[in-house]
Amino acid sequence: MAEEKKIPYKIYLEESEMPQKWYNVRADMKNKPAPLLNPGTHQPMTAEELGGVFCEDLVAQELDNENQYIDIPQEIRDFYKMYRPAPLVRAYCLEEKLQTPAKIYYKFEGNNTSGSHKLNSAIAQAYYAKKQGLKGVTTETGAGQWGTALSMACSYLDLDCKVFMVKVSYEQKPFRREVMRVYGASVTPSPSMETEIGKKINAEHPGTTGSLGCAISEAVEVAVKNPGYRYVLGSVLNQVLLHQSIIGLETKAALDKYDIKPDIIIGCAGGGSNLGGLIAPFMGEKLRGEADYRIIAVEPASCPSFTRGKYAYDFCDTGMVCPLAKMYTLGSDFIPSANHAGGLRYHGMSPVLSQLYDDGLMEAVSVEQTKVFEAAEQFARVEGILPAPESSHAIRVAIDEALKCKETGEEKTIVFGLTGTGYFDMVAYEKFHDGKMDDYIPTDEELAEYAAKLPKVD
Ligand SMILES: *Cc1c(COP(=O)(O)O)cnc(C)c1O
Numbered sequence: 001m002a003e004e005k006k007i008p009y010k011i012y013l014e015e016s017e018m019p020q021k022w023y024n025v026r027a028d029m030k031n032k033p034a035p036l037l038n039p040g041t042h043q044p045m046t047a048e049e050l051g052g053v054f055c056e057d058l059v060a061q062e063l064d065n066e067n068q069y070i071d072i073p074q075e076i077r078d079f080y081k082m083y084r085p086a087p088l089v090r091a092y093c094l095e096e097k098l099q100t101p102a103k104i105y106y107k108f109e110g111n112n113t114s115g116s117h118k119l120n121s122a123i124a125q126a127y128y129a130k131k132q133g134l135k136g137v138t139t140e141t142g143a144g145q146w147g148t149a150l151s152m153a154c155s156y157l158d159l160d161c162k163v164f165m166v167k168v169s170y171e172q173k174p175f176r177r178e179v180m181r182v183y184g185a186s187v188t189p190s191p192s193m194e195t196e197i198g199k200k201i202n203a204e205h206p207g208t209t210g211s212l213g214c215a216i217s218e219a220v221e222v223a224v225k226n227p228g229y230r231y232v233l234g235s236v237l238n239q240v241l242l243h244q245s246i247i248g249l250e251t252k253a254a255l256d257k258y259d260i261k262p263d264i265i266i267g268c269a270g271g272g273s274n275l276g277g278l279i280a281p282f283m284g285e286k287l288r289g290e291a292d293y294r295i296i297a298v299e300p301a302s303c304p305s306f307t308r309g310k311y312a313y314d315f316c317d318t319g320m321v322c323p324l325a326k327m328y329t330l331g332s333d334f335i336p337s338a339n340h341a342g343g344l345r346y347h348g349m350s351p352v353l354s355q356l357y358d359d360g361l362m363e364a365v366s367v368e369q370t371k372v373f374e375a376a377e378q379f380a381r382v383e384g385i386l387p388a389p390e391s392s393h394a395i396r397v398a399i400d401e402a403l404k405c406k407e408t409g410e411e412k413t414i415v416f417g418l419t420g421t422g423y424f425d426m427v428a429y430e431k432f433h434d435g436k437m438d439d440y441i442p443t444d445e446e447l448a449e450y451a452a453k454l455p456k457v458d
Helices: 048-049 056-063 074-080 090-098 120-130 143-159 168-174 174-182 198-202 212-225 238-257 273-287 353-360 369-383 390-407 426-433 444-451
Strands: 019-024 070-071 089-090 103-108 137-141 160-166 188-190 229-233 264-268 295-301 308-313 325-331 363-367 415-420
Touching: 019 273, 048 089, 056 120, 056 238, 056 273, 070 325, 074 174, 089 238, 090 390, 103 238, 103 390, 120 137, 120 143, 120 238, 137 212, 143 212, 160 168, 160 212, 168 174, 168 212, 168 238, 174 188, 174 273, 188 212, 198 212, 212 229, 229 308, 229 369, 238 273, 238 353, 238 415, 264 390, 273 295, 273 353, 273 415, 295 390, 308 426, 325 353, 363 369, 363 390, 369 390, 390 415, 415 444
Parallel strands: 103 415, 137 160, 137 229, 160 188, 264 295, 264 415, 295 363
Antiparallel strands: 019 070, 089 103, 308 325
16 A cells, blocks of 8 residues: 555656656547637638747647647757756645645646746747747746746747736836846837837827736737747647646656555646646546546636636737637736736636536636735745745645545545745735735626627637
8 A cells, every 4th residue: 555655755756757758638638629710710720820920840739639649859858857857745744734634745846947837838839949940939928937937948049039028027026037138038028119019008008017918919929020930828828738748747657656646636727837737647547537536726816717707719818919719718808906916817728728627627716815825824834935926826725625634534635736936926925914915806797898808709
């Protein structure tokens, strides 16, 4: 039995045990995620159309609903070795503090300068851009983790990197901006006056502090207008979930070493990439009828795409230049309350996860931000890691589930994704400490107004 083997605080894999292929959960889905649609014709985007925006190999991955496994090129595997395999940690200290019979594990993705899991996909996307002989890539970033990850990957491969950073973050998170500049990226606050769409948004909403949807539109415009550039995105897309499957594959390999079967798998959900990656191999087993797991997505109550959004085709960006994606969405104009400091602000959710959720294969809960920061501190004080606010959504629900076990006496095994560290989020922690954080939850009326503006697609 598993209990015979003492499980260490940290389960590390050997380098030689690192996955050599990404796992593509779409291959095992009976109901495939809906295709991206051309925003003009409402017909599925062809590879050729997508190739105007994205790199060739990434287009192939985006459209691949068939191949279960896709080789990770040697160059990417070598880069991964800089900061992977990532440890799977048994949270003995947290269990002790909570006095719970539950067994809690977390997969820690914060061991790199970007401080999050985003580097897993950034290096893959930069690699394929380089392979295609491109000059550079453009992207958006909110809080800055994705921009940092992409600038690290681009500097490693000598690619130019243009980042549009949501203005409010650009101003409030100058340190992350400077990290990007360490890696040679150019960082522009969005909406800017450098693009047509930026000028338009600034004219229509003077003084706007920007949104992810708006920064995406600017980054796409620059990619499309500059020869030798393509656009890359840090979440939501099928290809990003594919790259992030490295998280789940390593987690599963580590658990298998000790014959551990999780009961509950929990992850925070912004655009869905870390969660999609973490659950991928487990969801695969579930889809093939080989095992069953409770899978829980955790989102902020102030940006509740899964729990209160509509499953419909929507724009991925404010400027409506991107393809339409069928996803759980709050509407592409939705911007969470300015007081919301916990990240996970995107209006939509990965089409893969949206389909799995719609099929009842996973659950979702929303949590209020003060409760999230309480959990973050509780965790920081016993586990030696200062968590990112985003990651702390998963911590909140992991703690809640562990406390339920305390009441029932059940020894459940809980695994959650600790996606990153929060050292650049001290302004948010400060708000929390000073009691300046509130839990604004949008009303049904507000959400209905945004939902009414969803594009009509039949
Ligand atoms: C970006 C980010 C997230 C959310 O993005 P997903 O695509 O939903 O994974 C979560 N945690 C951290 C630390 C992040 O940087």
